[in-house]
Amino acid sequence: MRAISRKLLAVIICVIVVVVVAAALLYYFILAAPPTKPVEEVVIGQVTSMTGMFSGFGYGYYWGAKKAMEDINKLGGIMIEGRRVPVRIIVYDDKSDPTEASSLTTRAILADNVVAILGHGVPSLAIPEGTICTKYKTPLVHSRTPFEPWYFGIKDLIDTHGPLGVYDWCLSFRIGMPPPPGDFRYGKRGYTILDSVFVITDMFADKTNRKVAVLASNDADGAGWYEVFSKALKESGRYYPYRVDEKFGLYPMGTTDFSSIILEWKAAECQILWANLPAPDFGIFWRQAHSLGWVPKLAWIGRASMVYEDVVAWGGDLPLGILDEDFWNPAYPFPGIGGRTSQSLADEWYKEHGTPINTAAGFGGYTMAQVLFAAIEKAGTLDKEAINKAFLELEMVSICGPEKFIPDTHDSMCAINQIQWVKTDKPWVWERQIVWAALPEIPVEREVIFPLPGSTFP
16 A cells, blocks of 8 residues: 555656646746747838839839838838738849849848749849749739730649749730730720720821831730731731731840831831830830931830830820820729829829829839739738738729739739820920820820821821
8 A cells, every 4th residue: 555655756747847847937938038029011022123224113113112112101101900001122132134133032032031022024134034023932023014924924823833833923914815804804995005006006007008017125025016916917817017927127125227117118108116125225116217318106115115215205296196104093993002103103203203103113023012002011011922922812992993803814904095206395395195095084185186297107
């Protein structure tokens, strides 16, 4: 009996010791441990082109994102777990170089521990950014990126990892691929550039010989555009694109003498020009076209004619009558953050710069920051996987209009208007004005100038 009692006592003592040790450990690791430090700020990286070929867009992206950050911080920041947390954006200059874009995106994630990246809308920069962000599972959003060249550059990632395994989100404009069935934009005209360009060209087709010169740079943006647009012109049965099967007019980057191309279009009597190229290249081309006596009746110029500073650099009256797509404009009625309007954004730009707003500040920097903030707030956490998932569930109206991402393609496409560069009596002289709008909420500001002033055709 005594032996049994001693054994029982020993067991009881052991149990007591274990309980006491466990309680001590529990106290040390849980009760005595300092509480988790609350998040003090949301740190976001922005990789953009402050210098180099794409700096005209890149500075607009930077400035627009900065204004969105200021607007959200006036409210106290992004709502996370029931309280507002201020936002800080670290800006990196990729110098318009894809290698730099890739390297700086890696640095932002690994060295600066950013929770997400605001990227560049140019596909040659957005694609390496998306690859790095997917590798390190850090959300990336960029705006407004031409969909087709970006998507076919990133498609392997989506096919390999699936919609939730890719961390690249594109606020797109689509060149020719329409919205898919089931999407709220399906069947509506104006959601591709082809739609809107054909609308504006069809208006005056009967006043031309329907012969079209197609010009594009052979970078990712231009080459993809050339393929889609020249094919669409041929298949329309309404127009005669000149020698597009031979890729005539698809020129090497760095070209400074376009005379042979211009003279051949002049001899062929091409009266319509469709183009997509960097602004400095078009300035060279357009000056040479005028000096060689070839000025078409209608000229639609993608990419090159989006930024005021770029257009003014062409000189003289060369911008007058140039048509282009439009993703955002100070006349847009859609809401920004905390009472921000498109017009107030334009007013702030003018106050700081003395020129009309760089539209990339609205459709690019401000919009992508606004959408990213909304995704983080929807996730309610700084967990990157949760933020990535929130993009798939996001439905909102940005300063650019309605936004909703398509799971299979990771893009939210915008409605596309047409603008024309006109001369005004305002201090800045040159201005983009809407001549055709895809959405009824957006006001048309003027009728189209046709034919182009100085056209060499009767």
